[in-house]
Amino acid sequence: GEEVAQTPKHLVxxxxxKAKLYCAPIKGHSYVFWYQQVLKNEFKFxxxxxxxxxxxxxxxxxxxxxxxxxxxxxCSLEIQATKLEDSAVYFCASSQxxxxxxxxxxxxxxxxxx
Amino acid sequence: xxxxxxxxxxxxxxxxxxxxxxxxxxxxxxxxFFWYRQYSGKxxxxxxxxYSNGDKEDGRFTAQLNKASQYVSLLIRDSQPSDSATYLCAxxxxxxxxxxxxxxxxxxxxxxx
Numbered sequence: 001g002e003e004v005a006q007t008p009k010h011l012v013x014x015x016x017x018k019a020k021l022y023c024a025p026i027k028g029h030s031y032v033f034w035y036q037q038v039l040k041n042e043f044k045f046x047x048x049x050x051x052x053x054x055x056x057x058x059x060x061x062x063x064x065x066x067x068x069x070x071x072x073x074x075c076s077l078e079i080q081a082t083k084l085e086d087s088a089v090y091f092c093a094s095s096q097x098x099x100x101x102x103x104x105x106x107x108x109x110x111x112x113x114x
Numbered sequence: 115x116x117x118x119x120x121x122x123x124x125x126x127x128x129x130x131x132x133x134x135x136x137x138x139x140x141x142x143x144x145x146x147f148f149w150y151r152q153y154s155g156k157x158x159x160x161x162x163x164x165y166s167n168g169d170k171e172d173g174r175f176t177a178q179l180n181k182a183s184q185y186v187s188l189l190i191r192d193s194q195p196s197d198s199a200t201y202l203c204a205x206x207x208x209x210x211x212x213x214x215x216x217x218x219x220x221x222x223x224x225x226x227x
Contacts, residue, residue, distance in 0.1 A: 031213060041152075041200060043217040056212040091157060100146045100165070100206060100213065105157040 002026060004094050004106035005074075012112045013082045021109045022074040025094030031055065032075050033095075033103060034067060038088040046090075049075065082113045116141045116207050120218035128226050133190040135221050137203030140184070147179055147186045148215065150202040158202055162188065193225045 005024040013019045025032050034046040045059040049069040060067070064082075069075040079086055089110050095103035117140040127133045135149075146165045150158035162177040164170045164186065170177045176189040186205075190197055200220040207216060 033214075035215075041202070041220040043202075043204075043215075045214050045216075048212070048214065056214055058214075095213070102146075102148050102160045102163045103213075103215075104160070107157050 004092055004104055006090075006092050006106035006109050007074075008109060009107065010110050010112070012114060015084060015113055016081050019079045019082050019086070019111055019113075021077045021090050021092075021111070023077070023092030023094075023106055024074040025092070026104060028096065029094035029104075030097050031095045031103070032069055033093045034077050035091045035093065036088045037091060037108070043091075046077070079111075082111075084113050087111060087113045116205075116216055118203055118205050118216050118218040120201075120203050120221050122219060123222040124224050125221055126224045126226060127193050129193060129195060131193050131225075133193045133197065133223055133225070135188040135190075135201050135203075135223065137186045137188075137218055138184055139186070139203075139205045139216075141205070141207040141216075142181075142184060144181075144184075144205045144207050146206040147177070148204040148206075149175075149177060149186075149188045150204060150217075151197075152200045152202055152220065154199075161201075190223075193223075195225045195227050198223060198225050 032049040036044045047057045048055040067077045089108045093103040093105045149162045152158045164177040178187045202220045203218040204215040
């Protein structure tokens with residue numbers, strides 16, 4: 001399809017629980033990116049993939065965050081032992097090979113940790 | 115630390131006026147520059163990208179880039195109430211090989227009918 005599909009739209013977890021978010025990129029797009037938006041407008045880069053391979057993971061808090069993009073499956077972002085500070089909207093985006101021309105964002109998953 | 119700076123606003127303009135949104139960036143080697151529009155509670159939507167010095171026009175939108183001054187702007191002509199949103203400036207930094215966007219914190223634009 002022509003949209004980046006993210007599920008679920010909302011996710012509520014108790015502190016210490018696991019959260020798993022999913023993203024299906026636009027068909028034919030080689031790159032997948034995960035961003036975290038906190039405090040309304042502040043975007044933080046987490047990780048990117050080129051096909052199934054991690055391309056850049058410099059933004060990932062490695063102790064509790066992990067991500068995968070496997071063939072024929074949606075990409076996933078998993079947070080083990082969630083903390084209150086993980087509450088944010090998590091956006092996935094995808095782009096064609098020429099990512100220098102910008103990428104398309106999904107509608108986001110709002111994670112609330114209580 | 116590579117930074118992208120925007121005035122947080124709010125910027126308020128009357129309907130029909132020109133809205134001017136500004137952005138500066140710290141990485142002199144930055145290659146590509148983007149303006150995204152984000153309505154409240156929604157995802158960012160790409161409006162314009164520019165990578166050469168000068169102006170780029172698309173309908174009511176004009177992006178302007180001045181690499182010497184490390185400055186990029188977005189002009190919205192004939193502003194409409196539906197343009198009311200947060201406008202995010204984003205940059206792919208030097209080398210561009212990781213395709214990672216660095217975002218500004220956004221400028222809230224309100225167009226008053």
